[in-house]
Amino acid sequence: MGRRIDYYDDPNAPKANSLVPSVNVVVTNEHGEILMIRRTDNDNWALPGGAIDLGESVAQAAIRETKEETGIDCEITGLVGIYSDPKHVIHYTSNDEVRQEFSILLTARPTGGTPQTSDESREVRWIPPTEATDRQMDRSMQLRIGHYLADPERPVIT
Template sequence: MGRRIDYYDDPQAPKANSIVPSANVIVVNDEGDILLIRRSDNDNWALPGGGMDLGESLPETAIRETAEETGIRAEVTGLVGIYTDPRHVILYTSNNEVRQEFSVVFTARPVGGKPTPSDESTEVRWVPPAEVGALPMDRSMRMRVDRYFMAPEDVHLG
């Protein structure tokens, strides 16, 4: 498996060669904990999510990716924000794809399943808000999570 390398406003970053609509999901349980994965491609903690497939809506992408990466079935409940900063690019070393950021972040609630790692996640767990800040996380993912915690009912554009 290749690696994922995020670049932000870096003059040494490779130039983007693709753009893929993607969804990330903040799944919140009844205790207020959020579902996080430890990514297998960069070892950082992140929200579940991924690229949209032909024939599905972006909320369907959010539900599918959450189930694939975490084992948790979820129901979308809201929108956190839309993130399309062209200064953020992601290199996938397996195929040299360099994506320009295009991520829509949803909120969701769990409706079934149990936290289960996948090929894309080495660890899956419910994390109390007070513990999220101590986890290693890419700058862009941290920004999404922090914005949710600052105003969980607001929509953010970034």
């Protein structure tokens, strides 16, 4: 598996050569804990998520990606924000793709399943919200979680 390298406002970052709509999901349990994964491609902590496939809706992609990466089934409950900052690019070394950020951040509640790892997640955990941004993660993920924690009812568009 190739690596994923995130760049933000970095003059040495490679130039974007694609734009792929993606989704991330803030799944919270009855204790208010946030479902997070430790990624296999860069060892950073993140919210579950990924690319939206042709033929599926944003909500369908969010539910599918959450299940694939965490083993948890969920129901979408809201919108945190839309992130499209062209200063944020993601380099996938396996195919030399460099994506401009375009991600939709949703909220969800778990409806079943058991936390389990996958090819994309080396750890899956429910994290208290006070600890969610204390882990090693990309700046963009920290920003998204911060927006959720600050005001989950007011969508952010960047």
